[in-house]
Each structure stands twice: as C-alpha cells, then as structure tokens.
Amino acid sequence: MADLKALAKKHGKYRMISPTIEFPLGELISDSWKIAEWLDINYPDAPSLFLPSSPNPVQLDSPEMDVAKAYAFVFSSGFGSSDAQWSTFFEISAEPLAALHPGDAEDTNTERGWFKSDAKLDMKDGWKFLTSTPQESLVSRAKASLLPLEALLTDRGHSYLASKDQPGFVDYVAYGRYMMMRVAVPKLCEEIWDEKKAVKEWRIRLEKKFWQGEEGFEKTLARIYA
Numbered sequence: 001m002a003d004l005k006a007l008a009k010k011h012g013k014y015r016m017i018s019p020t021i022e023f024p025l026g027e028l029i030s031d032s033w034k035i036a037e038w039l040d041i042n043y044p045d046a047p048s049l050f051l052p053s054s055p056n057p058v059q060l061d062s063p064e065m066d067v068a069k070a071y072a073f074v075f076s077s078g079f080g081s082s083d084a085q086w087s088t089f090f091e092i093s094a095e096p097l098a099a100l101h102p103g104d105a106e107d108t109n110t111e112r113g114w115f116k117s118d119a120k121l122d123m124k125d126g127w128k129f130l131t132s133t134p135q136e137s138l139v140s141r142a143k144a145s146l147l148p149l150e151a152l153l154t155d156r157g158h159s160y161l162a163s164k165d166q167p168g169f170v171d172y173v174a175y176g177r178y179m180m181m182r183v184a185v186p187k188l189c190e191e192i193w194d195e196k197k198a199v200k201e202w203r204i205r206l207e208k209k210f211w212q213g214e215e216g217f218e219k220t221l222a223r224i225y226a
Helices: 002-010 032-042 063-078 089-099 111-115 126-130 135-145 147-155 169-184 186-193 197-211 214-225
Strands: 020-022 028-030
Touching (some): 032 169, 063 169, 089 111, 089 135, 135 186, 147 197, 169 197
Antiparallel strands (some): 020 028
C-alpha cells in the first residue's frame, strides 16, 4: 500500500491501482487487463493469456482473439471487479483486509486509513457503502456468482476457465478473488469457494500447477502474512 502511495505521489497521480508496472524510463502500465495485453504483444512466443491453448505466436487481430478478449473483458469487468457488484468477495473481505494494515483507521496518512479512504476506493462514502450490507446476503450472492463457473467447468468439460486444458487471464482474475478472500477470511472462503465440486477442483488444479500444491500455497500465504 505504501508503495502505491509513493508511486502515485512520484507521478503526480491522485490514485494508483494495483497491479501497476513501472518501467525503467518511468512509463507506467496499470490495470490487469492492460498488463495482459502488453504481455501478449511483447512476448509473442509465450502462451497467450487470452488464447492459452493456441499455438504460438497467436494472431492478435484474429476473430478468435477478438471473441476470447470479449469474454475475458466482460468477466474481468463483472466478476473480477468490486465496482460492478456482480460478486461480493471484496465486500466480505473488506473489514479483515483493513485490519491487516497498521495505523489509525481515521487517519488517511496511515496504511489502514488510506485503505478505507474515499481516495483509495474512488467512491464518496465508499467504505460505508462496502460495509452496509448484511454478511448473510453477501455470502449468498458470492455463492451464486460461482454458479456460472461451476457450469462451465462441469457442462463444458473444461479443466480451466480460459480454455479446456490451459489456464489464462480469466482463471487468474477468478483466482485473484479467491486469494483475496483466503487471506482475509479463510473459513468463509472455504465455505464459499469449496462448496461446488468443480470450482474446488479447478482451484486445486491451479495451485498444483503454479505452487506445487498445498505446501507451496501455504508458503505463499506465510510470506503475505509476514
């Protein structure tokens, strides 16, 4: 959080979002979507984040890419965004996440105060809005938002969300929501994300692929909490 505030001040910006990449010459790329597009353009021999099962290099202007990016964009802007309210993962996690930041909640110069501020949330009275809905309702909506993922993984025979056999941008957006909850509210996270068999198996599949399973996952969590 402190790094984002320092970066915003350095570049004269009111609000800096995560993730943000700063290049050696000072250029900034913010937002997961823009970073994913940049990676596809600049690393054509790596698997595409939007067409991960396609042979490399992919045709960036092909009809297939247009369809894949449209799907990914809608998913990211809806399920993966707190603003759209398609999902309620951030609302459920907000209070515990704030508690992980040190400082006075009423002082925006502290990490906790900044996390809860209108400037950080880019919304007037944003914190009041985030924490105004009863948790029971938030949990119910969160579970419902996972039903389309369960259907895709089950009815379409997909191992991943972005393609049948390889993960891509959509998977990382969804897993980011899971990981946020796992850090903030582990028990509720398990209740919500492991309720559906295919979604749970998808999550475990990703962790085995990138973190060598549960042991690697726990090491990652330990670094976050530290």
